[in-house]
Amino acid sequence: MSTYSIKDLERLTNVKAHTLRIWEKRYNIVDPDRSDSNIRSYTDEDLKKLLNVSILNRCGIKISKIASMSTYEINQKIIEVVKPESDYVSQIESLVVSMIELNEERFDKILNQSIMKIGFEDTLYHILYPFFEKVGVLWQTGSINPAQEHFISNLIRMKLCVAIDSLPGVFDPNAKKIILFLPEWELHEIGLLTYFYLARKHGFKVIYLGQNVPILDLFSVADTVKPSFLATYFVSAINMNDLKNYIDQLSKYFSEQELFISGIQAANINFCLPKNSRTVSSAMEFKRMLKEFA
Numbered sequence: 001m002s003t004y005s006i007k008d009l010e011r012l013t014n015v016k017a018h019t020l021r022i023w024e025k026r027y028n029i030v031d032p033d034r035s036d037s038n039i040r041s042y043t044d045e046d047l048k049k050l051l052n053v054s055i056l057n058r059c060g061i062k063i064s065k066i067a068s069m070s071t072y073e074i075n076q077k078i079i080e081v082v083k084p085e086s087d088y089v090s091q092i093e094s095l096v097v098s099m100i101e102l103n104e105e106r107f108d109k110i111l112n113q114s115i116m117k118i119g120f121e122d123t124l125y126h127i128l129y130p131f132f133e134k135v136g137v138l139w140q141t142g143s144i145n146p147a148q149e150h151f152i153s154n155l156i157r158m159k160l161c162v163a164i165d166s167l168p169g170v171f172d173p174n175a176k177k178i179i180l181f182l183p184e185w186e187l188h189e190i191g192l193l194t195y196f197y198l199a200r201k202h203g204f205k206v207i208y209l210g211q212n213v214p215i216l217d218l219f220s221v222a223d224t225v226k227p228s229f230l231a232t233y234f235v236s237a238i239n240m241n242d243l244k245n246y247i248d249q250l251s252k253y254f255s256e257q258e259l260f261i262s263g264i265q266a267a268n269i270n271f272c273l274p275k276n277s278r279t280v281s282s283a284m285e286f287k288r289m290l291k292e293f294a
Contacts, residue, residue: 003041003042003043004041004042004043004046004047005039005040005041005042006020006021006032006040006042008042009042009046009047009050012047012051012096012138013047013050013051013054013093014054014089014093015050015054020050023050023053023063023067027063027064027066027067028067029049029050029053029063029066029067030042030046030049030050032046044100047100048097048100048101049071049074051093051094051096051097052074052075052078052097053066053074054093055078055090055093055094056074056077056078058087058089058090059087059090061077078090078094088126088127088130091110091114091127092127092130092131092134094106094110095107095110095111095127095131095152096131096134096135096138098110098152099135099144099148099149099151099152100144100148102147102148102151104151104155107152107155108155111123111127111128111159114127120163121197121198121201124194124197124198124283125282125283125284125287128156128159128194129191129194129282129283130282132156132190132191132194133264135149135152135153136188136235136263136264153188153190156190157189157190157193160190160193160194160196160197161193163197164193164196164197164200167197167200167201170200170203170204170205170206172203172205175203175204175205176204176205176228176229176293176294177204177205177206177207177225177226177227177228177229178199178204178205178206178207178227178228178229178230178231179207179209179218179221179222179225179227179229179230179231180192180195180196180199180206180207180208180209180210180230180231180232181209181210181213181218181230181231181232182209182210182211182212182213182232182233183212183213183215183232183234183246184212184213184214184215185212185236185238186211186212186232186233186234186235186236187211187212187236188233188235188236188263189210189211189233191233191235191262191263192208192210192231192232192233194283194286195231195233195260195262195283195286196208198283198286198287198290199231199290202287202290202291202294203294204290204294207221207225207227209221215246215249215250219253222253222254222257227257228257228258228293229257229258229259229260229293230250230254230257230258230259230260231259231260231261231262231280231286232250232259232260232261232262233261233262233263233266234261234262234263234264234265234266235263235264235265236265237265238265240268240269240270240271243265243269244271247259247261247273247274247277248274250277251273251274251275251276251277252274254276255276256276257276258276258277258278258293259274259276259277259278260277260278260279260280260286260289261273261277261278261279261280262279262280262281262286266279266280267279267281
């Protein structure tokens with residue numbers, strides 16, 4: 001079981017710590033443990049409840065009414081009030097709860113409802129990709145354990161693989177080629193699979209190498225297929241000097257190609273990138289780049 005500080009909950013629920021204290025004191029929403037120095041600590045159950053409460057409160061239900069509801073009533077009300085075409089934040093938070101609970105049924109219901117209402121691609125942009133970014137933050141801060149991360153990643157991976165498989169192949173000999181790969185230390189491939197779906201859907205020939213690709217093997221494949229672009233993803237923690245050296249190696253070898261870099265660690269880059277490398281902050285931005293280079 002994970003434990004959280006009130007600052008952790010503020011970050012995870014998007015509710016200010018001051019408001020959380022009011023909910024606790026005035027409405028007894030949760031009852032945290034306290035240390036000898038009166039520092040609060042919260043459990044997984046507290047986090048789940050506060051995520052659910054914040055969803056309902058954001059949808060206009062008064063906190064006094066929510067406080068009088070049972071857990072079952074809260075869960076049923078969430079299904080009733082969350083609207084896939086508009087309330088993306090609430091859906092993302094509901095997926096976080098599904099991950100913490102290891103609740104596949106709830107995950108499928110939220111995601112399938114969104115796909116039916118706004119389509120798979122918009123679900124990728126507005127829900128799945130932002131959710132995956134949030135999972136990355138939770139993973140980095142130790143707020144979720146490996147089992148929870150693997151559980152939700154495998155569910156998303158299955159959805160993406162089915163969606164990719166449903167797309168027509170790209171057989172145009174003039175189609176531009178893009179290599180998608182993860183470096184040797186990286187195993188988190190959901191973001192890369194998202195790019196696979198988008199690139200194939202928009203007419204690119206995708207060479208998907210996946211996880212844990214040695215750099216010399218990457219060079220060998222690229223010499224054979226001669227891509228126009230490459231894209232990679234950095235989630236796992238890495239020293240910035242090591243990351244800079246790795247990107248410099250890639251940029252030097254692929255001096256004639258564009259290199260797209262994404263993920264939590266890419267967002268933290270504090271050095272100047274080579275001219276042929278650029279960071280990508282979202283799935284929607286990746287789509288814009290595909291259109292730019294099509």
